[in-house]
Amino acid sequence: QVQLQESGPGLVKPSETLSLTCTVSGGSINSYYWTWIRQPPGKGLEWIGQIYYTGSTNYNPSLKSRVTISVDTSKNQFSLKLSSVTAADTAVYYCARGRGANRYWGQGTLVTVSS
Amino acid sequence: DIQMTQSPSSLSASVGDRVTITCQASQDITKYLNWYQQKLGKAPKLLIYDASNLETGVPSKFSGSGSGTDFTFTISSLQPEDVATYYCQQYDSLPRTFGPGTKVDVK
Numbered sequence: 001q002v003q004l005q006e007s008g009p010g011l012v013k014p015s016e017t018l019s020l021t022c023t024v025s026g027g028s029i030n031s032y033y034w035t036w037i038r039q040p041p042g043k044g045l046e047w048i049g050q051i052y053y054t055g056s057t058n059y060n061p062s063l064k065s066r067v068t069i070s071v072d073t074s075k076n077q078f079s080l081k082l083s084s085v086t087a088a089d090t091a092v093y094y095c096a097r098g099r100g101a102n103r104y105w106g107q108g109t110l111v112t113v114s115s
Numbered sequence: 116d117i118q119m120t121q122s123p124s125s126l127s128a129s130v131g132d133r134v135t136i137t138c139q140a141s142q143d144i145t146k147y148l149n150w151y152q153q154k155l156g157k158a159p160k161l162l163i164y165d166a167s168n169l170e171t172g173v174p175s176k177f178s179g180s181g182s183g184t185d186f187t188f189t190i191s192s193l194q195p196e197d198v199a200t201y202y203c204q205q206y207d208s209l210p211r212t213f214g215p216g217t218k219v220d221v222k
């Protein structure tokens with residue numbers, strides 16, 4: 001059974017860079033698309049971007065200038081970096097597998113932006 | 116970006132009721148629509164993909180239909196464990212976009 005687990009700091013200061021890693025277990029990261037999605041407290045879901053295991057990426061234009069998604073196939077991990085964060089970036093961040101339908105999701109990790 | 120709308124934003128129904136949620140896309144997305152269920156404090160769960168295909172292991176009381184810009188999600192007989200927020204999502208084009216969600220409660 002494929003499992004995904006997000007990890008990273010739960011608190012980030014304004015203007016700094018948010019960094020999260022998603023570790024994939026129970027299956028290979030190869031041959032799939034991997035996605036980051038976020039959800040501000042009490043709000044809906046926002047698609048951040050996706051990466052193919054080869055490293056090809058697609059980002060949401062609303063975040064594109066601040067987002068970098070990368071993959072490390074040797075570690076079966078992919079990562080998210082979001083720069084110049086503000087309070088508006090406070091959210092639960094989910095990693096998921098899939099290009100269209102996201103069948104497997106991590107449990108999510110709350111990242112709070114605050115000084 | 117393709118805008119997704121859902122109605123209603125919330126509903127409360129009795130156990131055993133048939134519940135229907137609609138989702139509309141701002142442009143033609145053919146069949147490229149998912150439905151997710153999100154229970155409180157949990158990650159979303161894929162229920163329906165390609166507008167009408169039931170994900171493996173999902174009870175047949177859930178169903179989806181539609182194409183183009185107008186889609187429908189139905190719970191044939193509402194149960195207490197179906198209390199959740201339901202989201203539609205298009206994957207016809209990038210960026211993927213979600214509807215605002217429909218919160219379903221039991222009376």
